[in-house]
Each structure stands twice: as C-alpha cells, then as structure tokens.
Amino acid sequence: MIALVNIKNSRTNLEHDQKKESEIASNRKVIHLRVYRKNPKQGKSSHFDKFEVPVQRWTTVLDALLHAKGYLDNSIAIRYSCRMASCGSCGMKINGIPRLACYTKVSEIDENIITCEPLPNFPIIRDLVTDFSDFFEHHRAMEPFIHNPNADIVDKNSLTEFIQSPKDVERYLQSSYCIKCGLCYSACPSVGTDTKFPGPQALAQAYRYFADNRDDATQSRLDIVDTKHGIWRCHFAGSCSVVCPKGVDPALGIQLLRGHLVSFSKNDKKLAESRTRSLGKI
Amino acid sequence: MLMLKESQIMKIHYISGVAALFVVAVHILIRLPVVTGMPFSMSLEYENVVANYQNIAYAVLLESMLVLIAIHGFNGLRIILLEFRQNIVWENGVTVFTLVAMIALIAYGTRTILIANGLG
Amino acid sequence: MTEVLSYDVLIMGSGLAGLRAAISAASVDKNLSIAVISKVQVMRSHSVSAEGGTAAVLFEEEGDNRESHIYDTIRGSDFLADQDVAERLVSEVPFEIYQLDHWGMPWSRKSDGRIDQRKFGGYSFPRATYAQDKVGFYEMQTLYDTCLKHENIHFLNEWFCTSILSDGSNFRGFTAIEMKTGQFIIIKSSAGIVCTGGAGRIYGFSTYAYSSTPDGLDMAYRKGLALKDMEFVQFHPSGILPSGILITEGARGEGGYLVNNQGERFMKRYAPEKLELAPRDVVSRAMIREIQEGKGFTHETGIDCLKLDLSHLGGERIKEKLAGIREIGIKFSGIDVIDEPIEVRPVCHYMMGGIHTNIEGETEMSGLWCAGEAACNSTHGANRLGANSTSECLVWGNITGKQAAKYAQKARDRNITVSEQQVIEEEKRIYDGIFHGRGDLNPYEIKKRLADLMDSKAYVFRDGNTLTEALREVRELKRASWRHVDDKANEYNTNYINVMEFDSIARISEIVLVGALNRQESRGAHARIDYPSRDDVNYLKHTLAYYTHEGPELRWHPVKITRYAPVERKY
Amino acid sequence: MKSFKEDKIYWDSNRRENREGLKAWLNPSRYGWERISYWLQRLTGVFLLIYFVGHVIETSSLVDGKDAWNAMLELTQTTWGHLFLILVIGTSTFHSANGIRLLFTETGRGLGKPGRPDYPYSPVSLNYRQKSGIWIALILAATAMLYGANILFAGE
Numbered sequence A: 001m002i003a004l005v006n007i008k009n010s011r012t013n014l015e016h017d018q019k020k021e022s023e024i025a026s027n028r029k030v031i032h033l034r035v036y037r038k039n040p041k042q043g044k045s046s047h048f049d050k051f052e053v054p055v056q057r058w059t060t061v062l063d064a065l066l067h068a069k070g071y072l073d074n075s076i077a078i079r080y081s082c083r084m085a086s087c088g089s090c091g092m093k094i095n096g097i098p099r100l101a102c103y104t105k106v107s108e109i110d111e112n113i114i115t116c117e118p119l120p121n122f123p124i125i126r127d128l129v130t131d132f133s134d135f136f137e138h139h140r141a142m143e144p145f146i147h148n149p150n151a152d153i154v155d156k157n158s159l160t161e162f163i164q165s166p167k168d169v170e171r172y173l174q175s176s177y178c179i180k181c182g183l184c185y186s187a188c189p190s191v192g193t194d195t196k197f198p199g200p201q202a203l204a205q206a207y208r209y210f211a212d213n214r215d216d217a218t219q220s221r222l223d224i225v226d227t228k229h230g231i232w233r234c235h236f237a238g239s240c241s242v243v244c245p246k247g248v249d250p251a252l253g254i255q256l257l258r259g260h261l262v263s264f265s266k267n268d269k270k271l272a273e274s275r276t277r278s279l280g281k282i
Numbered sequence B: 001m002l003m004l005k006e007s008q009i010m011k012i013h014y015i016s017g018v019a020a021l022f023v024v025a026v027h028i029l030i031r032l033p034v035v036t037g038m039p040f041s042m043s044l045e046y047e048n049v050v051a052n053y054q055n056i057a058y059a060v061l062l063e064s065m066l067v068l069i070a071i072h073g074f075n076g077l078r079i080i081l082l083e084f085r086q087n088i089v090w091e092n093g094v095t096v097f098t099l100v101a102m103i104a105l106i107a108y109g110t111r112t113i114l115i116a117n118g119l120g
Numbered sequence C: 001m002t003e004v005l006s007y008d009v010l011i012m013g014s015g016l017a018g019l020r021a022a023i024s025a026a027s028v029d030k031n032l033s034i035a036v037i038s039k040v041q042v043m044r045s046h047s048v049s050a051e052g053g054t055a056a057v058l059f060e061e062e063g064d065n066r067e068s069h070i071y072d073t074i075r076g077s078d079f080l081a082d083q084d085v086a087e088r089l090v091s092e093v094p095f096e097i098y099q100l101d102h103w104g105m106p107w108s109r110k111s112d113g114r115i116d117q118r119k120f121g122g123y124s125f126p127r128a129t130y131a132q133d134k135v136g137f138y139e140m141q142t143l144y145d146t147c148l149k150h151e152n153i154h155f156l157n158e159w160f161c162t163s164i165l166s167d168g169s170n171f172r173g174f175t176a177i178e179m180k181t182g183q184f185i186i187i188k189s190s191a192g193i194v195c196t197g198g199a200g201r202i203y204g205f206s207t208y209a210y211s212s213t214p215d216g217l218d219m220a221y222r223k224g225l226a227l228k229d230m231e232f233v234q235f236h237p238s239g240i241l242p243s244g245i246l247i248t249e250g251a252r253g254e255g256g257y258l259v260n261n262q263g264e265r266f267m268k269r270y271a272p273e274k275l276e277l278a279p280r281d282v283v284s285r286a287m288i289r290e291i292q293e294g295k296g297f298t299h300e301t302g303i304d305c306l307k308l309d310l311s312h313l314g315g316e317r318i319k320e321k322l323a324g325i326r327e328i329g330i331k332f333s334g335i336d337v338i339d340e341p342i343e344v345r346p347v348c349h350y351m352m353g354g355i356h357t358n359i360e361g362e363t364e365m366s367g368l369w370c371a372g373e374a375a376c377n378s379t380h381g382a383n384r385l386g387a388n389s390t391s392e393c394l395v396w397g398n399i400t401g402k403q404a405a406k407y408a409q410k411a412r413d414r415n416i417t418v419s420e421q422q423v424i425e426e427e428k429r430i431y432d433g434i435f436h437g438r439g440d441l442n443p444y445e446i447k448k449r450l451a452d453l454m455d456s457k458a459y460v461f462r463d464g465n466t467l468t469e470a471l472r473e474v475r476e477l478k479r480a481s482w483r484h485v486d487d488k489a490n491e492y493n494t495n496y497i498n499v500m501e502f503d504s505i506a507r508i509s510e511i512v513l514v515g516a517l518n519r520q521e522s523r524g525a526h527a528r529i530d531y532p533s534r535d536d537v538n539y540l541k542h543t544l545a546y547y548t549h550e551g552p553e554l555r556w557h558p559v560k561i562t563r564y565a566p567v568e569r570k571y
Numbered sequence D: 001m002k003s004f005k006e007d008k009i010y011w012d013s014n015r016r017e018n019r020e021g022l023k024a025w026l027n028p029s030r031y032g033w034e035r036i037s038y039w040l041q042r043l044t045g046v047f048l049l050i051y052f053v054g055h056v057i058e059t060s061s062l063v064d065g066k067d068a069w070n071a072m073l074e075l076t077q078t079t080w081g082h083l084f085l086i087l088v089i090g091t092s093t094f095h096s097a098n099g100i101r102l103l104f105t106e107t108g109r110g111l112g113k114p115g116r117p118d119y120p121y122s123p124v125s126l127n128y129r130q131k132s133g134i135w136i137a138l139i140l141a142a143t144a145m146l147y148g149a150n151i152l153f154a155g156e
C-alpha cells in the first residue's frame, strides 16, 4: 500500500536546506546571557558568567541557557523539563522579574543583555537552582485534597459521580491552573520576610478547595489560614498575580477567601449531589 | 496571650481605622478657619485649646480618637513586626510590646485630657 | 560508607502511573512506608503535558459500550495488542475516571453537570474524557494532592536512580544519587514499581519533556529484563515547529482540519470515513506522503510541514475547550489558532514498547512491577490510540500499587540484604566509568547527533538500508570517546545526570533500530518501505530484547488473541 | 531513615536564606500600581503612627501651663514644622482613602469573579477599579496637601 517514495522524508533535500539556512542566518542575532553562578557549599561568593548565544525569532531564554550549557559551559546548574510552560521547573529571575525561562522569548525582552538569577525567596542550591521544600510544605499544610466522607470509592461495582455544573467548575477552575512554579512566591513582599506565611500559591490552593463544591471541610479550611502568619499577612500587593504565568490570579482567591473569614461574603456553596451510574457488562 | 483569632483582630483593625477617620475629620474640621471663624494659628492659642478640652463632647471625641488610633496604629505596627522575624520569643515580644506601648500611650493622652479639664 | 535507606514499597517515577501506584499502595495498608523517587520534583513529570483526554466508556445508556472500546483498541494496535490486556484496561478505566472525580479532578462538564467526553482518533464513540486541554496536568495535580493526604507516602524529589538491585531473582531496591548533595545512596525494599515513563527524548523532534529519557528502561535492560516491542514508536500528526510541542488530537476531535498547500483536506483520500480522526499512524503516514508529493508547506526553518486549521471552530469554542493550544500557538509558534492555521508535522510522541510485563504489570523479576509508559504490558500493540495512555497509567498504576503493597506486607519482617558486590560494581560504573571517564567529544554534541540520526532515519517511514546505516552510526557514537563530565562539583550536577541519560539514550536507540530492522513488515506505527504490508504469518508476535555485551539479543513472544481475529484496518 | 515528620517542620526552622527581606518591602518598582499602593500604605501607616505618638506627647505640654504650650508652639510653628504638617495631611489622606479601598478589596469586594482566564492573561483582581482607587487616593492626598498649605502658610 505504501508508495515507494524517497526515504529522505524528514528534511527534504539538502540544497533547499542550505538556501534556507543562509536566509535564516541573516536574521539571526547574538545576545549576551549573564548567568548567576554560586555554589553555597563551596564558598559564599557569587559571580555572573557571560555567554554569547545565537538566537532566532522563537528562541526562548531556556533555549539560550541550554545552548550555553551544552556548548559553552557544561557546569551551569539549571532545572527544566517540559519546555512548554506546564511543569513549572524553570522559574528564575530574568532581567529583574520572576519568569519562566521556557515561556520568555528572547525577542520579548528589549535589552540585548539577558540576566538570569535564581528565584528570590527560595534558598539557592546551586546557580539557578533553588530549594522548593518550604514551598511544597506550605502547599501541603493547606490540606489540598477533597475532604468528603465519600472521597474514596469503595465499591467498584457501584460507581458514583458528583454532579457539578460548568458554573460550579468555573468557581475553582482558575485556581487549579497553578503549576507550582513559585514565581508568585518569589514576587510577594510578605514572603520576602515572613517564613511562616504560606504565600500566594498555597493560599490560592486553599481557596481552590474551599470553592469546590465536592469539599465539605469549609470551616476547617478557614481555620487553617486564620492564624498569625496566615492569610492576613497578605496586603494585596498584587505582585503574585502580575507574575503568574498561568493566569491563576492568586490575589483574587486570597481576597475572596478573606471575605468569608470576616463573614462579609455569603457562603452559598451547596455540597454536590452524587449520583450512581449504571454500568453494563462487557 | 490575647486569645483573639487573627480575623477578629483584623476586623478591629478595619473598624478602628474607619471610626478614626470620622473622629479625626471632626478634630481637623474644628481647627479649620471656615468652621471656627478664626485663623488657624489663633485656634492654637492656649486659651482656645484649653476651652476646647473643657467642652465635654470634645473631650470625649479626643479620648475616642486617642483609643481608636492607638489600637489601629499599634496593631499595624504589630503586623509589620510579626512579618519581620519569626520565632516564638520575637512574636510574643512583639505582642507584649505593642500592647504595652498602646496602653501607655492611651494612658498618657488620657492624663492630658483629664488634667486639661481641671485647668482653670 | 554509603548511606542506606529502607522502605516497604519503592516507586521510581512520579508521573501519572507512579502517583496512582503510590495512592493505591498507601490505601492498602497505612503502616507501609512508601517512597516515590523521582529525578524531577513531584509536579514536574512529563505527564503534566498530556493534553487531550483519557478514554473510558461512561455513557452506556447513550450508546457506547465496552466491547467497542476493546475492539477499537485492538484494531488501533494493528492486532498486536494482547486482547485480554485491552479488555482489562477497558473494564477498569471507568472506575478511575470516577475516582479522580471524587478526588477533585476538574473534569469538563456537560450542562447537566455530568462528566463530558470528546471525540478522539480511532474511536467509534466520543469517549475521551477531558478537562479542557490539560488532562494530564489536572490528573497529576489531583493525584499529587491526594498523595498529600497519605502520611505514609514519602517523596524523594530529585533523586536520580541509577540501577536496580536484586539478589538474582528477587528485587532488592534501587541505587540513587540525591541530586542536591550528590550523595550516592542505596534504597532497600522488597517491592518496587518502575514508572519512569516514555523514552521519547531519543528523538530530537519530540513532544516529550526533556526529562523523558530512557533511564528506567535502561536500568531494567542492564539488569537482564526484557524490553518488548521497542521498534514501535508513535509519531503524532501535529507537533508545532520548530519546538515539537504538541497540538492535541483533541483539536481535531473538536473539528480541526488538516490541509495541504492546495487547501485540500487530504485525509479524505487516505481515510475516507474517519478523516482526521483516523489513528495516529495512519494520519502521520498520510502527512508524510503529502509532503513527499510536494503538497507540503515549508516552515521558515526550512522544515516541511502541513497546516492544521481550527479557525472555523470560532473563538469562543477554542477559548473554552482548547485554551492551552491557543496559548501554545501564540507563544511558541507566533500563531493564534483562532485566526490562522498552524504549521504542524508528525512528531515523536509515544513509545508503545517498554519493559516486558504480564497483565498484572509484573516483570520477570519477582518483587518488581512496572506501570505506565515505561511498561509494555501490550495494551497498545503496534499503535496506541490517543487517550488510551493516561488510561493505562491510571489502571496499571492502581493494579501494581495494590500488588506491590500486598507483596510488601508479606515480606515486611524479612531482612533485606543487598550484596556488597552489586553496589561496588554500580559505583564503579558511574564514578569510574561516567564521572571520571575521559575523552574529547562533547557529550551534548553526541546527544544531538544521536537525536538527528533517529529523527531522519527511524522516522515515520523506515527502510532496511537506512536503518542499517543508522545502526552503524549509533554504535559508532556509542563507542566514541565522550568527554564525560566537565563539571566536578557534587551539588546538583546536571552535567553528570545528563551524561548518564545520554548513555542510556544511546543504548535504547540501538534497541529501537535493531528491532525495526528485524521486523520485516509494516504494522501499526512501524512502516517499512521495503516491506510495505503486514505479515501475520511471520510477525504477529512481540519482539523481546535482552541485554548482551555485544548488543541486544532478540527473541519472540506470542500475542494473546482471545476473541478478535486479525483483519485489515480501514478507516 | 529520614522520617516524614522531620520533613514537615522545614519552615518552622526559620530559614531566611535568599529571602528578599526588607528590599521587598521597600522597593515599589517592577510590579505595578498595587505594589506601589502596598508600599505607600505601609510607609504612611508607620509615618502616621510616629506622628501620632509625637502629637500626643506634644499636646501634653498643655498640662504644664501656658508657657510650656507656647514654647512648644514656638518649636513647631515654623516653616519646617508647617511642611511637616503638610506631609502629615497628605499621608493621612492617602492612607485613609486607600485604606477604605483596601477594606473593601481585602474582604473580597469589587474584585470581580474567578472565571476562565484567556490568554494573554490579565488578572481580574488587578482591574481598573483598583487602579483608579489608588489614583483617586493619590489625587485626594495632593489636593489635601495644597489646601493645607494654603491654610498654614496663609496664616503667616
């Protein structure tokens, strides 16, 4: 069935390629990448290394860093994985603002020098890599899971489904966009000094589960955040929402949750009805 | 230590803030030439001020202003200091310090009002 | 002295399969200590990138039925799937969907509040359960958050496993490097589950995360376990240029068209009935043929491609159901899919092959299970249907987690001993062999050459001569004198980790090529130009590859056929 | 064996390494108007508290009789003293006006509702209402300062 056509199916022919190459070369330019270097275990001092990296229209800061790592200095420490802004690994301070390296195109940054530093508010492990343990612990402290006596399905033969209208989903969906990249945590001024403050990411998750109508732990969720270093240490600086790459808007969730804490907002959440599904046999 | 929930403290913070806004407004209006009919500097003369203090309504106003702003302001300070360092000694120290400072200031201000009332 | 940790159940990998296994093991017994070891932090696994959906039969009252899901899966696999396994998948997956719903998964809903489903390639009913176009991400989030409920699940984040420990026939643990400190650590356990995911980074043009390297497969292979069906690599029709980031099949499920440079919906000539929603192997081949016939576009990088047109779906629908795709298009391709067609090209997307397991996910080593994309329990045969992989991860994550926990309960009081010899050998391999190895070639350059080779010579269409050539070159690169590690620090030494990954990439690429050469037929995702048709007489069987010092040794393994006799696939 | 309980207390151990610290409080740039509002609210709050304490002490000279009071007035009713007072007027106006805005927003009013964010994302909580609130507070403060200056310096 399959026609016997030229196997070189991947990049057509070479001549064609070369012509294109030269065309691209003409709009290719070079940027200067300044990378923060420090290994706390081997001395306190830090410095910046400078690299010249060729870039194209679609080159991201992550691409540029990986080019530097692969061909100029293998020892740059950097954390990355998905390269499509969905894993949250590559947060760093790029030209002064916390951003995802894979989500920041070189062409979006006006300057010709790109400075990469580790995320502030996270302890530095090495170079651009920071320690997220505190951050994850803060998330965990919010009990980010559904509290509901029926959360675990016990009887595999009688499956139930919670009835949730698209509207119900919309109440919490935005907060569940969070990829735990920590950008908000590093932009927030309260986190800058308060180590026990959960930070915008964790508080947004507190709101996410609070607003989910499958969850019935409404009061205990409020109690978790209503502490000395809890939700009230947010002063609506809004920087979390400014830097969030996923549109989570943690500032919104936090303020809404506070409305419930001072009982200014009415809580009209009704627990979702759970309906049994009939199942046929194979 | 004070057994208030943080949300209750913050409610007090907000309410005292807004209430303070009203009393301060009155306090300042009374000083304004449009209201008093005299130039600002004149309204500050000793006799005028003492007369003000001896007006009971005004003294009550002053006292509530003193209390409201002290509560609001020192709680604000407490918030800032709490965020500054986190360990038990510091945290308890901050609470005690701001409470004591608040009470001291209120007491000191109240003394002025009371004595001014007794001034001939 | 090497530090030794011990747990009751060890799970390598924190993707969908790994997290599902952890929860399921934890709920068997509160007193078991369970460790999830991963070379990335918990929510960074490649599974978060899965976009389109999870296949399950939910609406039997509306005409769907499980029989049909089973048959679609088997037909999609070009009859290389083990039919009992496909049946197991289909019968268990509805439970997983509802269970996720109970744990907080934001499934997209119908207006009456029930879980919604969308069309997907190769199915005869819309049965891809979706949550916008971020299914994998939400599933990961739900599972991770639910893991946090269990006090006995411990996360060892950013620990890079290097080998499997055994005492000949029984599993004994893993060796790992804690990346933060660079310490070499032995983790002992009586039960283990390998969930290291796919190996798509053996290709350069790939939808996979950079972390999807074949370390897990390589560990099993080096330990003498078989890798099954490695020649079957799925190429997804729509990867964007130049990054290879995926445009989900859900985009076509929602009604997107593929067009060639004459503006024609060419799929009508290749799959008149299913059009763009034919299985991926069919669509990818059609696309390459269009390109070869000169009907492709040329992307500004000079790479040939076709276009995927979504503009007729309308802005509101796209924003609601394909928001992620739109974002990806704008950001990484400079195209808003609401306004313009986006350039796409077949891209390495899934490995049907993996560590050989049976229907329960057991490997050939007692005490060791394998689940998810790393496993080959033969659900997918020669070609996986979209949305069936996350299903597989969930189902076998659950199955293996339970089994491993029960096994660990029985073995709890036994003392686990790890032979000193094994550990010393492993230390030698990584420290003397990799860390201190000397040479002059930049390993990153080698990696690039390997990937380019696979991209051009083991792509959608393959042929004997090029495969032979590729194999020769891969072996050369494998033997070349790599510079190994420039970076000599202990702390977070990614250079070191990268070289270990590249090492496994070279070995696994070789297996893919050997398998592809050996299979002289065209079946599913494996299309040979020199053997253009399926050959059920000689090749209706699985390939097994075993480690030898010289290279993989191949054996055959029968396909389990229960009810459905192989027929020609037409879509 | 590392136990989970130990993992859990990480952040109680007061780790401050690489925290931005006071720099985060004191640098209002980079993040937009809400950050400026945060910065100003805090600075004006502290400033007002200091002034308030000073003011209570200042007025207490009343109890020591007319001479003490006049001596105090002498000290404060200078050009610098007036400028300082104008600053107090400005800061208290801003702090109060912005404080009222914060009172609403910090309890979830006027922010909009969570919903599906569309790319490119613009957070609803940082909406126009918030920004205009901040601007109004600034304008009010400026007006109050002008008015105050008028009164204070007119008296001389």
Ligand SMILES: Cc1cc2nc3c(=O)[nH]c(=O)nc-3n(C[C@H](O)[C@H](O)[C@H](O)COP(=O)(O)OP(=O)(O)OC[C@H]3O[C@@H](n4cnc5c(N)ncnc54)[C@H](O)[C@@H]3O)c2cc1C
Binding pocket: C012, C013, C014, C015, C016, C017, C018, C037, C038, C039, C040, C045, C046, C047, C048, C049, C050, C051, C052, C053, C054, C055, C135, C136, C159, C160, C161, C162, C195, C196, C197, C198, C207, C208, C209, C211, C212, C213, C215, C216, C246, C248, C349, C350, C371, C372, C373, C374, C386, C387, C388, C389, C390, C391, C393
């Ligand atoms: C872009 C994209 C979209 C997809 N969309 C869909 C879809 O819509 N529907 C569908 O059904 N399927 C989809 N898939 C396929 C599906 O996502 C994957 O098959 C599945 O997520 C694999 O999950 P996993 O748990 O097996 O492995 P992964 O998620 O890949 O996890 C592997 C884990 O192993 C760990 N690991 C690896 N090596 C080591 C080591 N040496 N030491 C320690 N840990 C290690 C990693 O850290 C990681 O945690 C998609 C795939 C891609 C690439």
Ligand code: HEM
Binding pocket: A232, A234, A235, B014, B017, B018, B020, B021, B022, B024, B069, B070, B072, B073, B074, B075, B076, B077, B079, B080, D041, D042, D044, D045, D046, D048, D049, D050, D052, D092, D095, D096, D097, D098, D099, D100, D102, D103
């Ligand atoms: C008159 C009306 C006032 C209102 C409506 C008001 C309101 C507010 C509000 C809403 C906050 C913010 C709390 C937070 O961000 O969580 C605040 C903080 C503060 N206020 Fe006021 N306030 C007023 C007057 C004053 C006065 C007169 C003082 C001085 C004594 C003062 C001192 C402070 C301090 C020190 C803070 C703490 C700053 C911070 O938390 O960032 N306030 N006020």
Ligand code: SF4
Binding pocket: A177, A178, A179, A180, A181, A182, A183, A184, A185, A200, A201, A204, A240, A243, A244, A245, A246, A247, A248, A249, A250
């Ligand atoms: S809320 Fe946004 S910025 Fe913060 S961690 Fe989540 S995705 Fe990142």
Ligand code: F3S
Binding pocket: A187, A188, A189, A190, A191, A199, A200, A233, A234, A235, A236, A237, A238, A239, A240, A241, A250, A251, A254
């Ligand atoms: S930046 Fe911080 S102060 Fe509040 S609004 Fe965001 S958490």
Ligand code: FES
Binding pocket: A080, A081, A082, A083, A084, A085, A086, A087, A088, A089, A090, A091, A100, A101, A102, A103
């Ligand atoms: S690499 Fe995953 S978010 Fe950037």
